[in-house]
Amino acid sequence: MIYFALAVIGVLSGMISGVVGTGSSIILLPILAYIFGAKLAVPIMAIASIMGNISRVVLWRHELNLKAFLLFSGVGVPAAALGANTLWVIPANISNLCIGLFFIALIPLRHLAKRKGFILNQVHLLIAGAVLGYLTGMVFSTGPLLLPVFSGFGLTKGALLATEAAASFALYASKSIAFGALGVLKQEVVFAGVLVGLSLMLGNYLGKLFVLKISERMFNVLLDAMLFLAGISMLWTLL
Numbered sequence: 001m002i003y004f005a006l007a008v009i010g011v012l013s014g015m016i017s018g019v020v021g022t023g024s025s026i027i028l029l030p031i032l033a034y035i036f037g038a039k040l041a042v043p044i045m046a047i048a049s050i051m052g053n054i055s056r057v058v059l060w061r062h063e064l065n066l067k068a069f070l071l072f073s074g075v076g077v078p079a080a081a082l083g084a085n086t087l088w089v090i091p092a093n094i095s096n097l098c099i100g101l102f103f104i105a106l107i108p109l110r111h112l113a114k115r116k117g118f119i120l121n122q123v124h125l126l127i128a129g130a131v132l133g134y135l136t137g138m139v140f141s142t143g144p145l146l147l148p149v150f151s152g153f154g155l156t157k158g159a160l161l162a163t164e165a166a167a168s169f170a171l172y173a174s175k176s177i178a179f180g181a182l183g184v185l186k187q188e189v190v191f192a193g194v195l196v197g198l199s200l201m202l203g204n205y206l207g208k209l210f211v212l213k214i215s216e217r218m219f220n221v222l223l224d225a226m227l228f229l230a231g232i233s234m235l236w237t238l239l
Contacts, residue, residue: 002035006192007199014052014203016222024052024200026103026226030233032192038095040189042087043179047193049172052200056165059204063158064166068150071125073170076133080171083137084178096235098138103231106145107224113148120152129167136171137178 009031013024025045032041057064087095120128128149135145146164155163179185 003192003195006031006035006196010048010196010199011203011206014200014205015207016203016226024203025049028196029099030229032196033096033099034233036189036192038099039088040184042084042095043176043184043189044193044196046172046175046179047185047190048196048200050169050176051194051197052204053165053169053172055201055204057162057169060158060162060165062162064162065150065153065155065159068125068153068155068163069166069170071122072129072149072167074129075126076129076136076167077170077174079130079133080137080174081178083134084175085137085182086134087138088179088182088184100231100233100235102135103227107227110145110148111220113145113152119154120149125149125153133171133174136168137175 009028010024013027016024016027028048029041029045032044035041036044090098132145132149146167147160150160150163150167176185
């Protein structure tokens with residue numbers, strides 16, 4: 001029943017991610033942390049996100065901005081591996097605290113980035129790749145910040161979704177390799193990750209059907225609500 005529930009939630013999360021460009025990990029990570037513990041939840045979600053982002057790249061492959069992807073991922077990939085190693089050596093309660101606080105902090109941060117109307121150049125993408133790559137390794141989900149970064153580089157709609165998905169795939173693949181080197185990817189972790197990943201792929205496909213219909217206001221409401229609830233749920237485990 002647990003795995004069936006995970007699959008259903010994964011499909012719903014994939015649909016939301018397919019529409020707004022992010023959100024699956026924000027929904028799933030607290031649930032996985034409750035079932036498997038905070039530390040195992042991160043590698044499980046990393047595997048699932050690799051599969052989910054592959055499906056989004058395939059769906060929007062003709063819109064991918066290769067230049068932006070290479071600039072961001074060139075430094076983001078090693079930074080994500082470093083962040084994953086940092087995460088694994090800190091206590092589990094500190095992991096929960098970092099993840100929960102980061103989710104909540106993303107709410108004002110992403111609005112600030114949008115309000116300021118940041119216009120990014122190639123150097124900015126390199127810097128963003130290093131910072132967000134490390135944070136992705138540490139706290140898992142930085143999707144709500146990747147979107148304004150690539151948007152500030154001038155990408156919109158399909159190009160934005162495809163390039164963000166490709167960059168996320170690269171970061172999560174780096175994390176998974178780092179976790180494999182640490183001996184974390186045991187059979188239970190891989191099975192749960194693949195199951196959730198398959199459900200995300202289905203959800204992403206369904207989400208594409210609605211991607212052009214959602215309003216910007218609804219996008220912001222959904223994303224802020226997900227961030228807040230996910231952050232509170234992670235902090236709740238510390239009580």
